[in-house]
Amino acid sequence: MTLPSPSPTPAGMLLREWRTARRLSQLALALDAGLSPRHLSCIETGKAQPSRGMLARLADALDMPLRERNALLVAAGYAPSYPETALGTPALAQIRRAIEFTLAQQEPYPAFLLDRHWDVLAANDAAQRVNRFVMHGRASAHANMLRQFFDPADLRPAVANWEEVAGELIRHLHNAVAAAPSDAKARALLEEVLAYPEVPPRWRSREPGAAASPLLTTVLRRDGHELRFFSTITTFGTPRDVTLDELHIECCFPVDDATARLCRQLAQEDAEAPAA
Structure with a gap:
């Protein structure tokens, strides 16, 4: 009597999904993780039960x-x-202080704390001042940076080089979806922003291996004034907590003296404004 073949386990299916997303063959992943291709095949098909240590090695190899x-x-x-x-628990109090310090130190230039889905969890006063300035005093309707940039009723009309900036954001989002195949929220966010008006159809497809811009400048414009920024990203090194692993701080720096002067001017005006 022929025994039925074992069905792929949930772990085996996840590994195969991640390996496919990373564009790795079984041989390449097996070599990176230090096991035989046959053993990896048995794990993926459910013929072998991997140990915790083996799963850790495979997860490392798949990043x-x-x-x-x-x-x-x-x-x-x-x-x-x-x-x-x-993030609000006492266990992460020191992390919160570090984040608050970093955001405050970036004044009078914008800085944001974001999660892996580009939700804005915190921002310094400069970020709010700049947004109010370019949006003629209106507050953003969204707490998500991608929605802010893609919604025609939000920040988008103020971005002078919108197609360049939005195209780079879409590239990052496509890469995030490809890097985490099981992340339904990222996939839903991608579909949502692609559905906004006048989004180029070509952005629906990911371009594997597309080179990132070495220095992307975001140009914000209002009434003849221009603010030009480039950004740096700060992450927490070797995190051991899921929350910290998914956080990053984006700091905006002025590209030119005119932008630096306008940011200082907005800060001065804000300081001199009478209290509400």
């Missing part, structure tokens, strides 16, 4: 985020390894 590593462990029947601590 999986901590949230996805937890999902892989759970799919294999193990407890997750990495906690997910709310």
Whole structure:
């Protein structure tokens, strides 16, 4: 009697999905993780049960985020390894102070704290001043940076080089979706922003290997004034918590003296304004 072939386990299916997303063959991933291609094939098809250590080696080779590593462990029947601590809890008080210090130090230039879906979790006063200035005193309707840039009723009309900036944001979002195949929220966000008016149809397809701009300048414009910024991204090194793994701080720096002067002017006007 022929025994039925084992069905792929949830962990095996996840590994194959991630390997495909990373464009790796079984041989390439096996070599990177230090196991035989046959053993990897058995894990993917459900013929072999991987140990926690083996899953950790495969996750390292696939460069999986901590949230996805937890999902892989759970799919294999193990407890997750990495906690997910709310940013407002006492355990992360020092991290919050570091974030607040970084945002404050960036004054009078904008800085934002964002999560992996580009939700703006915090921003310094400069970010709010610049937004109010270019949006004629209106507040943004969105707490998500991608929605702000793509919504014609939000920040988008103030971005003089919108197609260049939005195209780079779409490239990053496509890469995020490809890098985390199980991230339904990122995939839904991609579909949402692509549905906004006058988004070029070519942006619906990812361009694998497309080179990133070495220095992308965002140009904001209002009534003959221009603000030109480039950004740097700060992340937390070797995080052991899912929350920290998914946070980054974006700091905007003036490209020219005119932008620096206008930012200082806006800060001075804000300081001199009578209290409400």
